[in-house]
Amino acid sequence: MSQPVTFRRRAVGEMDTPKPAAVGRAARRFMGKRQWAVDDFTPMEETRDRARMIRLHTLANLHTYLDQFADSVERNGGQVLWAADAAEANRLISEVVGRKEGSLVIKSKSMVTEELDLNAHLQAEGHTVVETDLGEFIVQLAEDHPSHIIAPVMHLTRQDIGELFHRRLEIPYTDDPEELNAVARRHLRRFFLSADVGISGVNTGVAETGSIITVTNEGNGWLTTAAPRTHIAVMGMERLVPTFADAATIVEVLARSATGQRLSVYTNVVSGPRRPGDPDGPDEFVVVIVDNGRSRVLSTDASEILACIRCGACLNVCPVFREVGGHAYGQVYSGPVGSVLAPGLADFAEAVDLPFASSLCGACREVCPVRIDIPKLLVHQRVRATRENDPFKWLGPGLALYGQAAKRPRLWKSLLAAGRMAGRLKGKDEWFHRLPFHAKGWTRSRDFPPPARESFRQWWKENRSGT
Amino acid sequence: MERKRFLRTVEAAVGAATLPGLPAPHPGDAVPDLAEVDLTPHFIEAFELLDGVVHHRSPLEVISQVMDERGAEEFLAWDQEHLPADGLLAALAERGYRRASSCLPSDPEGRVPHQMGYMDAVVGVSAALAAFAESGSVVVASGRGRSRLASVIPAVHVVLVPTDRIFRSLSHWAAQADSPGSLANLVFVTGPSRTGDIELTLTKGVHGPGEIHAVML
Numbered sequence: 167m168s169q170p171v172t173f174r175r176r177a178v179g180e181m182d183t184p185k186p187a188a189v190g191r192a193a194r195r196f197m198g199k200r201q202w203a204v205d206d207f208t209p210m211e212e213t214r215d216r217a218r219m220i221r222l223h224t225l226a227n228l229h230t231y232l233d234q235f236a237d238s239v240e241r242n243g244g245q246v247l248w249a250a251d252a253a254e255a256n257r258l259i260s261e262v263v264g265r266k267e268g269s270l271v272i273k274s275k276s277m278v279t280e281e282l283d284l285n286a287h288l289q290a291e292g293h294t295v296v297e298t299d300l301g302e303f304i305v306q307l308a309e310d311h312p313s314h315i316i317a318p319v320m321h322l323t324r325q326d327i328g329e330l331f332h333r334r335l336e337i338p339y340t341d342d343p344e345e346l347n348a349v350a351r352r353h354l355r356r357f358f359l360s361a362d363v364g365i366s367g368v369n370t371g372v373a374e375t376g377s378i379i380t381v382t383n384e385g386n387g388w389l390t391t392a393a394p395r396t397h398i399a400v401m402g403m404e405r406l407v408p409t410f411a412d413a414a415t416i417v418e419v420l421a422r423s424a425t426g427q428r429l430s431v432y433t434n435v436v437s438g439p440r441r442p443g444d445p446d447g448p449d450e451f452v453v454v455i456v457d458n459g460r461s462r463v464l465s466t467d468a469s470e471i472l473a474c475i476r477c478g479a480c481l482n483v484c485p486v487f488r489e490v491g492g493h494a495y496g497q498v499y500s501g502p503v504g505s506v507l508a509p510g511l512a513d514f515a516e517a518v519d520l521p522f523a524s525s526l527c528g529a530c531r532e533v534c535p536v537r538i539d540i541p542k543l544l545v546h547q548r549v550r551a552t553r554e555n556d557p558f559k560w561l562g563p564g565l566a567l568y569g570q571a572a573k574r575p576r577l578w579k580s581l582l583a584a585g586r587m588a589g590r591l592k593g594k595d596e597w598f599h600r601l602p603f604h605a606k607g608w609t610r611s612r613d614f615p616p617p618a619r620e621s622f623r624q625w626w627k628e629n630r631s632g633t
Numbered sequence: 634m635e636r637k638r639f640l641r642t643v644e645a646a647v648g649a650a651t652l653p654g655l656p657a658p659h660p661g662d663a664v665p666d667l668a669e670v671d672l673t674p675h676f677i678e679a680f681e682l683l684d685g686v687v688h689h690r691s692p693l694e695v696i697s698q699v700m701d702e703r704g705a706e707e708f709l710a711w712d713q714e715h716l717p718a719d720g721l722l723a724a725l726a727e728r729g730y731r732r733a734s735s736c737l738p739s740d741p742e743g744r745v746p747h748q749m750g751y752m753d754a755v756v757g758v759s760a761a762l763a764a765f766a767e768s769g770s771v772v773v774a775s776g777r778g779r780s781r782l783a784s785v786i787p788a789v790h791v792v793l794v795p796t797d798r799i800f801r802s803l804s805h806w807a808a809q810a811d812s813p814g815s816l817a818n819l820v821f822v823t824g825p826s827r828t829g830d831i832e833l834t835l836t837k838g839v840h841g842p843g844e845i846h847a848v849m850l
Contacts, residue, residue: 206802207805360749392782408659432785441777443778
C-alpha cells in the first residue's frame with residue numbers, strides 16, 4: 167500500500183493501549199442511553215423519515231439554499247466568507263482574528279475546525295486559542311486529538327484526567343468528576359468573559375432565516391457566541407436546511423440519536439450580531455462556509471454521506487470502532503461515517519484503507535437517524551479504492567499460491583497433515599493463542615481453532631464408507 | 634473565494650450527485666397534532682426529570698429564597714417590561730437585593746472589564762417566550778432589555794414560565810413561530826448545564842447554570 171501508516175498498523179498500535187477498552191465501555195453506555203420514549207409527541211419513524219427527506223432535499227438543491235442562506239445572513243447584519251479549502255478558510259479566519267495582535271480566541275466544539283487544523287494555524291500567528299467544551303479542553307491540555315464526535319475524551323479514564331489537571335493546571339490531584347468539573351468551570355470562566363473572538367461550529371444553518379444553530383450540553387456554545395465582541399461560525403457547506411421548522415426536526419433527531427436526550431441542554435440559535443439596543447452579544451457575526459472536498463464528495467457515488475447530521479450513533483454501534491477506538495482511523499472523522507467521508511475529503515490515497523475497516527454488518531444503517539445506507543457507501547468507496555490503488559494486491563499472489571496447493575492432492579494432503587501435526591504438538595485440542603509470522607495478526611485479537619484430529623476424508627472412510 | 638464561483642462549483646457537484654430518491658422533494662410542513670391536552674403537567678414532569686426545580690409560588694418569594702440560601706445580594710435580570718411579573722424588580726430592590734447592570738457600556742473597550750464583573754454571578758432572572766412540554770425546555774429569547782449573559786452566566790437560573798405559552802414540542806412551536814430569525818439569539822434551554830465528558834459521569838453546572846428554577850405563572 168502506498169500510504170505510510172495504514173489503518174491496520176494504527177489499529178494494532180491502539181489495541182496495545184488501554185484506550186479501546188475505555189472506548190468500548192463508553193460506546194456501550196452511549197448505546198444504552200439512546201432512546202425514543204414511546205409517549206413522546208414526536209413520533210420516531212415519521213420524524214426520521216422527515217429528517218432524511220429534508221437533508222436529501224437540501225443536498226439536491228444545495229447551491230440554491232447556500233445562496234439564500236448568505237442573503238439571509240447579510241440581511242441580519244452578518245458577513246459570509248467562502249472557503250474552497252482548508253488553507254483558504256484558515257487565511258480568512260486569520261484575517262478576522264488578526265485585526266488585533268495576540269487575540270484571545272475561545273472555541274466551542276467544531277469538527278470542521280479540526281479538519282482545518284485551525285488551532286495550530288492561529289497559534290502560529292501568535293493568538294491564544296482555548297477549547298471550551300470540557301472534553302475538547304482536556305484534549306487540548308493533553309495535546310491529544312478527539313477520539314469521538316460526541317465524546318472527545320472517551321479514551322481517557324478519570325485518573326488520566328486527574329493526573330493531567332494536576333500537572334497542567336497545578337491543582338492537587340483528584341479524580342472526582344465533580345471536582346474536576348468545578349476546576350474547569352473556574353479556569354475557563356475568565357476566558358469566556360475576556361475573549362476577543364468566539365469561534366463556533368454549526369450543527370445546522372437555516373437558509374430562510376440566516377440562523378446558525380449550535381447544540382451543547384455544557385453551555386459553552388452559548389457563552390462562546392454571547393460574550394466575545396466577534397463571533398465566527400465555521401460551517402461545512404452541507405450543514406444547512408431550508409426552513410426554521412426543518413431545523414427543529416433536525417435538532418430533535420440529533421439530540422435523541424447522539425445522547426438519548428429529547429433536546430440537548432442548550433440549542434442555541436444565532437441570527438446575526440446583536441441588534442441596536444441589545445444589552446449584550448457580539449458586535450460582529452461572520453460565517454465562514456467551507457467546501458474542503460465536500461463538493462468532490464457530492465459529485466461521487468458517496469454523496470449521500472453528506473446527509474449526515476454528526477450524531478455519532480454509527481460509531482457507538484460499530485463493532486470495529488468499539489474494538490479499536492477513534493484514533494486508529496487516523497482522520498478527523500472516524501467510525502463508519504468517517505470511513506466513507508474521510509477518503510472523499512482527504513487525499514483519497516491517505517484514507518484509502520478505511521472503507522475496508524468494516525464487516526458491513528449494517529448496524530450503522532439501522533441506527534442512522536437519517537437512514538444513510540452506510541454499508542452501500544462503504545462498498546462504493548471500496549470499489550473506488552480497488553480501482554485506483556488496490557490495497558489488497560497481496561490477495562492475488564496469495565490466491566495463486568492456494569490454487570497451486572489445491573490442484574496437487576498429494577501436496578494438499580501433506581500440508582493438512584502438517585497442520586494436524588502442529589495441532590497435536592500443541593496439546594489436547596487447545597486453541598492457538600499466538601501464531602507465527604504473517605499469521606500473527608489473526609491471534610492478536612482472537613484465538614485460532616486447533617485443526618481437527620483427523621481430516622474429513624479420514625473420518626468418512628472410517629464411519630461412512632461402504633454404507 | 635468569490636460567492637459566485639463557490640456556488641458554481643457546488644452547482645456542478647449537485648448536477649453530478651447520485652443521491653437516492655431524486656428529485657428529493659421537500660417533505661412539506663409537518664401537520665401539528667392539535668388534540669386538546671393540558672400540557673402543564675407534561676412540562677413539569679419533563680422539567681423535573683432533568684433535575685429542574687418547579688415553583689408555584691410568587692417569583693418574588695422564589696428569588697428571595699434562592700438569593701438567601703446562597704447569601705447573594707446581587708442578581709442579574711432582564712428589564713422589568715420583559716418579565717411577566719409586575720413590579721418584581723422594584724419589590725426585590727425594596728427587600729435589599731441589588732440588580733447588577735447587564736448592559737454593555739457604549740465604549741467597546743469597556744466590554745471585557747464589564748463582563749469580568751460577572752465572574753461570581755450567582756442568580757440570573759429571565760422569562761420564557763415559550764416552553765416545550767415534551768422535552769421540558771424553555772425558550773429564552775434575548776434582545777432589547779433582555780441580556781443573554783443574565784441567563785447563562787450565573788450559577789442559578791430562575792426563569793418565569795407563563796403556562797399559556799407551553800407547546801407540545803419544539804417542532805410544534807416552530808411550526809407557528811413568527812419570524813424566529815428576527816431576534817439575534819434564541820436558546821432552547823433544557824435543564825441545568827451538564828457534561829458527561831469524564832467517563833460519561835453526569836456532572837452539572839460545568840459552564841452554564843448548574844441549577845434551573847421554573848416559576849409557573
